[in-house]
Amino acid sequence: MKTLMGLSLTGVALLPLSIWAASTxxxxxxxxxxxSVLGDCAAxxxxxxxQPFSGGVALETPFGTLVAPNITPDPETGLGRWRYEDFKAAxxxxxxxxxxxxxxxxxxxxxxxxxEKDIHDLWSYLQTVTPVENDVExxxxxxxxxxxxxxxxxxxxxxxxxxxxxxxxxxxxxNRGAYLVESLGHCGTCHTPRxxxxxxxxxxxxxxxxxxxxAPNITPxxxxxxxxxSEDELVEYLQTGGNRFDFASGPMADEVHHSSxxxxxxxxxxxxxxxxxxxxxxxxxxxxxxxxxxxxxxAQVRAGSHIYFDRCSGCHTSDGGGxxxxxxxxxxxxxxxxxxxxxxxxxxxxxxxxxxxxAKPTAPAMPSFAWNLSDEEIASVLTFVRNSWGNxxxxxxxxDVADMREALTGE
Amino acid sequence: xxxxxxxxxxxVVGLGxxxxxIANELVDAGLKVVGVERGPWRDTAKxxxxxxxxxxxxxxxxxxxxxxxxxxxxxxxxxxxxxxxxMRKWGSFHPGNGTGGAxxxxxxxxxxxxxxxxxxxSHLEERYGADSIxxxxxxxxxxxxxxxxxxxxxxxxxxxxxxxxxGNLVSGKQAGGNPFExxxxxxxxxxxxxxxxxxxxxxxxxxxxxxxxxxVPSSLVSETYTNPLGVTMGPCTFCGFCxxxxxxxxxxxxxxxxxxxxxxRKNNFEARTHCEVLRVTTDSDGxxxxxxxxxxxxxxxxxxxxxxxxxxxxTFENVRLMLTSNIGEAYDPTTRRGTTGRNYAxxxxxxxxxxxxxxxxxxxxxxxxxxxxxxxxxxxxxDHSGLGFFGGGSTRVTPIGATxxxxxxxxxxxxxxGSRWKRATVDNYASTMSIGCEASNYSSPNNYLSLDPTYxxxxxxxxxxxTFDFTDNDLRMAxxxxxxxxxxxRRMNPREIVxxxxxxxxxxxxxxxxxxxxxxxxxxxxxxxxxxKYLQVWDVPNLFVxxxxxxxxxxxxxxxxxxxxxxxxxADGIINHYLRSPGEMIST
Numbered sequence: 001m002k003t004l005m006g007l008s009l010t011g012v013a014l015l016p017l018s019i020w021a022a023s024t025x026x027x028x029x030x031x032x033x034x035x036s037v038l039g040d041c042a043a044x045x046x047x048x049x050x051q052p053f054s055g056g057v058a059l060e061t062p063f064g065t066l067v068a069p070n071i072t073p074d075p076e077t078g079l080g081r082w083r084y085e086d087f088k089a090a091x092x093x094x095x096x097x098x099x100x101x102x103x104x105x106x107x108x109x110x111x112x113x114x115x116e117k118d119i120h121d122l123w124s125y126l127q128t129v130t131p132v133e134n135d136v137e138x139x140x141x142x143x144x145x146x147x148x149x150x151x152x153x154x155x156x157x158x159x160x161x162x163x164x165x166x167x168x169x170x171x172x173x174x175n176r177g178a179y180l181v182e183s184l185g186h187c188g189t190c191h192t193p194r195x196x197x198x199x200x201x202x203x204x205x206x207x208x209x210x211x212x213x214x215a216p217n218i219t220p221x222x223x224x225x226x227x228x229x230s231e232d233e234l235v236e237y238l239q240t241g242g243n244r245f246d247f248a249s250g251p252m253a254d255e256v257h258h259s260s261x262x263x264x265x266x267x268x269x270x271x272x273x274x275x276x277x278x279x280x281x282x283x284x285x286x287x288x289x290x291x292x293x294x295x296x297x298x299a300q301v302r303a304g305s306h307i308y309f310d311r312c313s314g315c316h317t318s319d320g321g322g323x324x325x326x327x328x329x330x331x332x333x334x335x336x337x338x339x340x341x342x343x344x345x346x347x348x349x350x351x352x353x354x355x356x357x358x359a360k361p362t363a364p365a366m367p368s369f370a371w372n373l374s375d376e377e378i379a380s381v382l383t384f385v386r387n388s389w390g391n392x393x394x395x396x397x398x399x400d401v402a403d404m405r406e407a408l409t410g411e
Numbered sequence: 412x413x414x415x416x417x418x419x420x421x422x423v424v425g426l427g428x429x430x431x432x433i434a435n436e437l438v439d440a441g442l443k444v445v446g447v448e449r450g451p452w453r454d455t456a457k458x459x460x461x462x463x464x465x466x467x468x469x470x471x472x473x474x475x476x477x478x479x480x481x482x483x484x485x486x487x488x489x490x491x492x493x494x495x496x497x498m499r500k501w502g503s504f505h506p507g508n509g510t511g512g513a514x515x516x517x518x519x520x521x522x523x524x525x526x527x528x529x530x531x532x533s534h535l536e537e538r539y540g541a542d543s544i545x546x547x548x549x550x551x552x553x554x555x556x557x558x559x560x561x562x563x564x565x566x567x568x569x570x571x572x573x574x575x576x577x578g579n580l581v582s583g584k585q586a587g588g589n590p591f592e593x594x595x596x597x598x599x600x601x602x603x604x605x606x607x608x609x610x611x612x613x614x615x616x617x618x619x620x621x622x623x624x625x626x627v628p629s630s631l632v633s634e635t636y637t638n639p640l641g642v643t644m645g646p647c648t649f650c651g652f653c654x655x656x657x658x659x660x661x662x663x664x665x666x667x668x669x670x671x672x673x674x675x676r677k678n679n680f681e682a683r684t685h686c687e688v689l690r691v692t693t694d695s696d697g698x699x700x701x702x703x704x705x706x707x708x709x710x711x712x713x714x715x716x717x718x719x720x721x722x723x724x725x726t727f728e729n730v731r732l733m734l735t736s737n738i739g740e741a742y743d744p745t746t747r748r749g750t751t752g753r754n755y756a757x758x759x760x761x762x763x764x765x766x767x768x769x770x771x772x773x774x775x776x777x778x779x780x781x782x783x784x785x786x787x788x789x790x791x792x793x794d795h796s797g798l799g800f801f802g803g804g805s806t807r808v809t810p811i812g813a814t815x816x817x818x819x820x821x822x823x824x825x826x827x828x829g830s831r832w833k834r835a836t837v838d839n840y841a842s843t844m845s846i847g848c849e850a851s852n853y854s855s856p857n858n859y860l861s862l863d864p865t866y867x868x869x870x871x872x873x874x875x876x877x878t879f880d881f882t883d884n885d886l887r888m889a890x891x892x893x894x895x896x897x898x899x900x901r902r903m904n905p906r907e908i909v910x911x912x913x914x915x916x917x918x919x920x921x922x923x924x925x926x927x928x929x930x931x932x933x934x935x936x937x938x939x940x941x942x943x944k945y946l947q948v949w950d951v952p953n954l955f956v957x958x959x960x961x962x963x964x965x966x967x968x969x970x971x972x973x974x975x976x977x978x979x980x981x982a983d984g985i986i987n988h989y990l991r992s993p994g995e996m997i998s999t
Contacts, residue, residue, distance in 0.1 A: 365456030
């Protein structure tokens with residue numbers, strides 16, 4: 001079934017409606033279940049694993065809190081009274097039943113690309129999940145964002161309703177990857193910086209801050225993006241939660257846990273091939289020369305080297321090579337070289353526990369150093385790490401560490 | 412009264428090495444398993460943070476990882492003429508608590524027992540004559556043999572990632588390994604750790620003297636290792652905070668670093684922590700275990716019915732649970748009838764300290780199980796004719812790390828406080844090493860475990876009472892092996908040596924070893940053993956009691972490798988034999 005799924009989907013978009021509309025077969029529902037996994041619906045709509053899709057996950061946005069609604073077939077509190085057309089309008093236009101506007105925390109700007117067959121199968125599957133009575137107050141935004149009509153203007157500026165069109169110049173696999181990345185996977189929702197309105201702006205996949213974590217650059221840039229990763233390494237990351245550079249933590253841990261560890265190999269390789277090809281990027285802006293590393297004589301680099309050997313090298317090793325499968329390699333690590341240091345500062349201060357998967361159950365933790373390293377020391381050690389073993393990036397300022405420390409303490 | 416819970420296929424008591432291994436095997440065989448653990452859930456990320464784990468006051472002095480004696484302890488005496496008193500601070504041994512058990516704070520030394528050990532009585536009678544074993548020793552065969560044990564040792568080492576160098580593969584002897592070990596089906600999963608200076612020096616001298624030194628087998632992995640359950644460990648960094656500490660680097664094998672991360676993800680397994688088991692319940696004629704009763708942290712009692720009951724706690728608690736649950740007949744030292752509590756044994760720890768002037772051992776570089784050893788004077792590897800004792804010890808240098816509070820190596824004659832003591836510490840800290848000889852302890856009819864008539868735990872149950880002293884056999888052995896060790900020490904040409912053979916009587920205050928064994932031993936004869944070779948309780952076929960409590964005596968080796976192997980053996984017995992005809996004793 002896995003192979004069949006991978007090969008057939010790109011063609012499916014072109015099938016006439018009549019072939020599948022007549023009946024809802026088991027395989028359509030199963031296909032819809034897999035689409036719900038690809039789309040990671042559970043990430044927002046499942047707060048309690050024992051009551052799937054009954055809503056309740058709170059999303060902290062720059063504009064306020066939104067809570068994902070109940071999408072089980074419960075008639076009062078879920079989608080029980082919706083028709084397929086209502087669901088389709090929500091997915092493709094961002095319009096809920098009765099005509100109200102959804103907020104784009106629901107990634108309809110991505111889902112609009114879904115071919116109708118996929119939307120219908122997903123709907124068929126959602127009809128089969130256990131109805132749960134759970135009344136969710138979705139809109140908890142403050143005025144004026146609480147007025148849903150503001151989304152009309154937002155949509156006009158930030159949203160194009162269109163179905164995914166395969167690029168005839170590209171292979172089926174790249175097209176499948178494009179569809180998964182741009183639509184169901186909605187990678188850009190986290191990895192593309194948002195403009196002041198919260199819409200996905202330029203610098204596609206260049207990395208963005210979400211929920212206090214930095215979703216890193218996933219362009220093919222070899223220094224700060226994932227261009228240094230092989231297809232196998234990218235697939236390993238998405239499927240098992242870790243590779244030699246990194247373990248998924250923060251919101252990406254949820255993504256691996258609920259979604260990508262369950263994707264087929266074919267789909268994961270399609271995604272890897274598409275992302276590493278740069279095919280989805282409009283310009284070559286990502287292909288920048290890396291900066292020169294700071295000198296070993298830099299005061300922060302020098303202080304940081306001592307801290308690194310005392311505190312870090314036991315696990316990450318003295319040459320920054322790490323230990324495969326347990327301690328991430330820091331040398332040539334795009335997250336280390338990235339422009340935004342918030343995740344780096346965060347893991348040193350607060351520690352981090354990556355996702356445990358069946359393939360990699362260990363979930364080795366980064367301990368917290370908040371209690372025994374000062375802001376200056378953390379800034380120095382990160383500056384050292386960012387400018388050693390082939391890494392090169394701007395110094396980290398103690399002020400940034402202080403800000404993160406304050407933000408974490410307030411959490 | 413206890414609230415009855417829905418039944419489960421198997422309940423496993425204790426989530427240390429033995430319990431975690433068995434639970435995982437049973438879960439993989441499709442059984443629904445509930446694991447019950449008296450202590451907390453322990454986890455490397457949460458509990459053994461590298462930024463805070465190297466705290467000698469907290470872990471070594473204040474015994475953070477050990478069972479609280481206020482929760483449960485033992486009483487002790489040397490012989491039946493004395494009145495036993497409770498141990499209120501752990502001294503002689505360090506029972507663990509929580510998931511991982513004592514396997515969190517163990518040293519990591521992972522020997523396999525030698526083939527002769529499993530038929531020790533038969534072996535000694537064959538070699539030295541039918542009446543050669545003195546009356547004061549109750550040595551026994553285990554009811555199993557090397558060929559049955561080897562696959563399970565192999566399975567345990569692959570779980571733990573054990574590092575070492577094979578000395579004896581089935582394909583032939585290997586240079587550089589232990590020539591006395593039983594033939595192995597495969598080499599160690601990871602190569603030996605690199606050796607610090609003191610074991611290197613010891614090995615050079617031992618080699619010059621014609622001995623065959625080998626790297627001490629160690630479940631501290633030497634390189635990144637992913638075990639068959641998919642759990643990954645990182646290489647040991649010789650941090651020196653190992654024995655008595657949890658490992659922050661995922662280097663020291665324990666149930667929490669090798670089994671539980673995979674086991675806890677499986678849907679048919681459930682762990683209940685902070686739940687202390689009160690007793691095993693049986694049907695009216697006592698021939699079937701019906702489950703267990705435990706008390707949770709809020710003081711509520713629960714009955715967990717189960718088709719199979721596995722007791723895999725520490726030696727002491729295994730035996731106490733059998734005594735309080737009236738499983739088997741309590742051992743009586745006067746009549747020598749009864750098997751529950753019989754053949755309790757310990758370890759005979761000896762050492763020689765070496766003070767040098769011209770050496771710097773950098774003793775803070777250490778690990779619980781890095782070092783070099785020789786086995787020429789262990790077990791029956793040397794001719795005991797005319798020596799007046801049986802047994803021997805594993806002679807080795809294993810620098811565990813010289814920590815700031817405890818490591819005060821001062822020569823005899825140094826005051827115990829003041830400026831001269833401080834001066835002597837400075838002078839000797841870096842230039843002192845020691846050679847240990849971890850020697851056998853052979854069981855005796857006078858050494859046994861029973862319920863204390865006076866002292867009770869917080870739940871009103873009698874404490875376990877240890878009646879133990881070193882036998883003349885063991886004290887003579889200690890003198891002999893310590894002198895052999897001192898010969899090597901002198902050859903290393905130090906300024907001064909201090910030889911410390913174990914002397915009697917057993918003193919429960921100084922730490923000696925946590926290798927307490929026996930009391931519910933395995934064997935082929937129900938008259939002298941409590942469990943058969945599958946760790947299945949005689950006459951209670953659905954009850955399995957697993958751990959070092961099954962050792963009929965203790966050879967000159969650390970027990971954990973054998974505890975792990977027995978756990979796999981018990982799981983194999985349940986899955987491949989018991990489940991084919993449930994409710995019956997396994998006959999093959």
